[in-house]
Amino acid sequence: MLVIKSLGPDERSKGVEKSYLMANKKAVFNVFRFDPDKEKEPHYDTFSVEVKVKMSVLEALFEILEKQDNTLAFRFSCRGAICGSCAMFISGKYRLACETLVEKLDPRGIEVAPLPHLRILKDLAVDMEPFYRKFDRIMPFFQEGKQKVEREYIQAIRERKEIDEITDCILCAACESACPLTWTSDYLGPAVLTKAYRFVADSREGATKERLSLVDGEDGVWRCHTIFNCVEACPKRINQTRAIEKLRKGLFARKLGFK
């Protein structure tokens, strides 16, 4: 397992950092580098980047790619915090590189590392395939109820609210990376379970029973240790632990014969 070294305090002693930034107009980036096919171990490269107003870490990575090192590997797409491509471990926290402003970090040493505990393809790009495949285990699509309707299903504002937070998930895998139970077991993990709950909680859904069965079992909801790492890692402020808790309640109710 890779040890991520943390360089410099984050979001502390604002005064010092602000004045450093003012004086130098530059920030120091320590960027994780690794090509497992060519190197035995990872290392960090240091880059000094001129900081523009409201510059994001993603923009800084582009500055590095375009002006200093055209070999850097990372993922990106929307740059507006909605596509979920650029979740990384930045200065000791899970963040989306695109919505993390450089001015909010300690410019003397900003650490940019890939999502911990996922297999590294190169530098900041990790293997997402196992994460995507996990969703297949929970029937990851909406199932219409038996009662067919011509127009839209009627769903009360209150019922819609139930799925408000959990449909915000952008599949960035920060929670997957942060959950220690996914590191060592075949645990479905917080993102996949939240997705399952997204359907269970939807008043229009018709396959609640089957889906609950799919999240039952030792690699399902029961493995969660409620340590809230996922909640802390989530850039969308989703409470995965609560979603898992609700799935457990649903299963309990069924086991006790309430439903």
Place this chain on the structure above:
Amino acid sequence: MRDLPYNQVLVVGGGLAGLRAAIEAADRGVDVAVLSLVPPVRSHSGAAQGGVNGALANAEDGRDDTPERHAFDTVKGSDYLGDQDAIQIMADEAPARIIEMEHWGCPFSRTKDGKIAQRPFGGGGFPRTCYAADKTGHYMLHTLYEQAVKRRVKVYMEWASAYFVVDGRRVGGVVAFHLPTGQFEAFQADAVIMATGGYGRIYARSTNAIINTGYGMAMAYLAGAPLEDMEFVQFHPTTLLGNNILMTEGARGEGGLLFNAKGERFMERYAPTAKDLAPRDMVARAIQTEINEGRGFPGGYVNLDLRRLGKQKIMERLPGIRDICISFSGVDPITDPIPIQPGQHYSMGGIGTDVWGQSELPGLFAAGECACVSVHGANRLGGNSLLDTVLFGKRAGERAAQVVKGKPAPRNEKAAQAALERVRKAYAGLIAGTGKEDPNQIRDEMRESMFELVGIFRTQDKLVQAVRKLGELSERYRRVRACYDGKKFNWDLVRTFELGGQLLVAEVIAKGALARQESRGSHYRVDFPNRDDQSWLKHTLAHYSSQGPVLKYKPVTVAKWQPEARKY
């Protein structure tokens, strides 16, 4: 020789248009795969905020809405350049497409009586834009991806398509480059559906994703499919100062207002009736005029004020906008106005198709923002693009399935190998480059020139200058420095390769704009400020030649509505 991958239908692009096309083809029993530069849910469609249009007549003050009115608003919004037969189809089929999305689980916001909620959008006579808070694209994209998974649609992920496999004029597949491994592959198919999205990143100040290079359009153009109406580029009035992330029109739909530095509601002067909710081209020009004439704030912006909506409405209807403002700009719209400026947003033009997505080349279809049907004409109405993606995506999938089912095209391995070789050579050439030019510098200059010279206000002088500049950049592109030769996630190589295509598309836009001596919708010529139906009520078709685009024209389909002055 090893077998090349083959699917009956290959969809290039995993955004809303591509996924909807793939779902349709799958439902019609053909073997279909999606090939995409990014995993489908990372597509730019996910960034759409405001909503999708359809005359459902759900809103209390929208009960009288009909597809007919939707069609008329779209025709008028297009400044009469949209084809009225295609627009009628779109307006008529819109409710069915939206209800279908709902039946697939899309979590639309709700009215008090539990129906799909609708909000007013610019240029629409009724609250017609169905929304899911201000993350409509995100919800629609995830919903369609789920449906594609349900149908076990094969997805080739993180492949950058480079050229078509061609057999004469027939398109029979795609050659692509695999980002994670650097592998090349020829994907054979009996029909290819392009759904590669817009070209926003040819411009500076774009709301589009970084991956929206427009390369897909260049690919079709190079293969001989004409690009239609490319001079019509939508500039969105309200993008966040600095990084130009979109502030949805829904913000004004919900009651947000624009103010200049003198505190004036300037839209009252430009569009006395529709005011802040006039169509995008008009509001963008109004804002830019305020800025140009010194009534903007230093740094070149005006304010979008949401404070009057109150905290509750902002949190309920525009939570994503608020998050973006706070994270990216440090402004909380509950307590402060949002600094905004116009930015490039949407490409009305694209690969010319009929109402079934068929391009001029056999075997090649297109849908979504990379296509031009044309339903948006000279100016797209907000909420009509998401509609366009799912509606014409479905139609393209349907027609492609019919075509390949009827008579499967003979596969041509030789053509595939030749195309593969061509791509290998092109990439190898970039790695072996001996020049000194920095591709990133060329890209930056292209983007700045396009925004400055082929932007909101155009003139003969500026456009001539733009054409000259693009010629110079293409010249420099031939002498670009060697690219990185690594295999994995070699962005230097892929982005430099795509830049060549982007320069071609930029040239088509600039030359189309130079030729069109009138003002219509988004295309505003300061030296020809009026619309000229006599000479210019026609579509531009740009055909590739090695000497630059050959411009031809074709008539607009006018049905029910004769062109009238466009007042709001």
